[in-house]
Amino acid sequence: MRVGLLGLGRIGAFHAATLTGLVEDLVVHDEDGDLAGRTAAAIGAGTGDPFDADAVVIATPTGTHAELLIEACARGVPAFCEKPAAPDVPETLKVQEAVQRSGVLVHIGFQRRFDAGYRSAREALRNGELGRLDRVHMITGDPAPPPAEYIAKSGGIFRDCHIHDFDALRWVTGREVETVYATGSNRGAAFFAEYGDVDNSAAVLTLTDGTLATLQGSRYNGGGYDVRMELAGTVATRAVGLDRRVPLTSMEGLQPPEDPWPGFQSRFEAAYRAELAAFLAAVREEGETPCSVEDALAALYIAEAADLSRAEARPVRLDEVTA
DSSP states (O other): OEEEEEOOSHHHHHHHHHHHTTOSEEEEEOSSHHHHHHHHHHHTOEESOTTSSSEEEEOSOGGGHHHHHHHHHHTTOOEEEESOSSSSHHHHHHHHHHHHHHOOOEEEEOGGGGSHHHHHHHHHHHTTTTOSEEEEEEEEEOSSOOOHHHHHHHOOHHHHTTHHHHHHHHHHHOOOEEEEEEEEEOOSOHHHHHTTOOSEEEEEEEETTSOEEEEEEESOOTTOOEEEEEEEESSOEEEESOSTTOSOOOTTSOOOSSOOOOSHHHHTHHHHHHHHHHHHHHHHHTOOOSSOHHHHHHHHHHHHHHHHHHHHTSOEEHHHHHO
């Protein structure tokens, strides 16, 4: 199987190393030709046209995703693309139209769907182990903020960071969000406010069946990388992320035995590998995409509602933004 990889930044380099263990023929490409050459030599890959392949993996900056996905559809090449499919709703709709018209398999990368904890929580809920689901709580905290130039193009904390929470909420519960009430604050570097963003966030989401979900986030979670999801039902409560490296110490003396996770890449390393393997299996078997453009659009709509809610300090129904 011949696979092309576009983009060799932080996540692209990680995918390159993963793909060398999954496929025999890998072709890498980056705007920095020297970087592409060095990477290819280091991992035993080739360089060239990444679309001249059986599948392509897109790990380029967000602003390029829509154009590259549309090109993949035009050339009939199945594509895996890191989230988001596009930076805004209109561009995402263009990608959706291209996918529907071409019939090409496109997988948008939401790696939490392939994490063992999230998968177990989804199964437990569907098996009835929790009873009726009443409450969900989600946390995503980065140990340190990204640089200003990244925030300038990120789309804001709800689109860049919490879109993973929004996708996980839909996927684990099998329910849709009806209303979002979001807020945020600026407690750290001035560049967040300069770009219209916040560095600490919170939201209350009401699902279509009345389940309440709460969300917290921070770019300054100094204890370490913290991603958790708690699901409380009438029979039992289940938690994702309470592992041996959670950056959480109980005042009653309970402390994780290992150092906290330093970042998302190490925390979700196994999930990223499983996600790429699932994509390649779908290509080989001509199966369905594990995470569609429609899923990416649904998560983006929730992020849009959260941004509107924060800006106008009011609850926002999803049908306000989907319309």
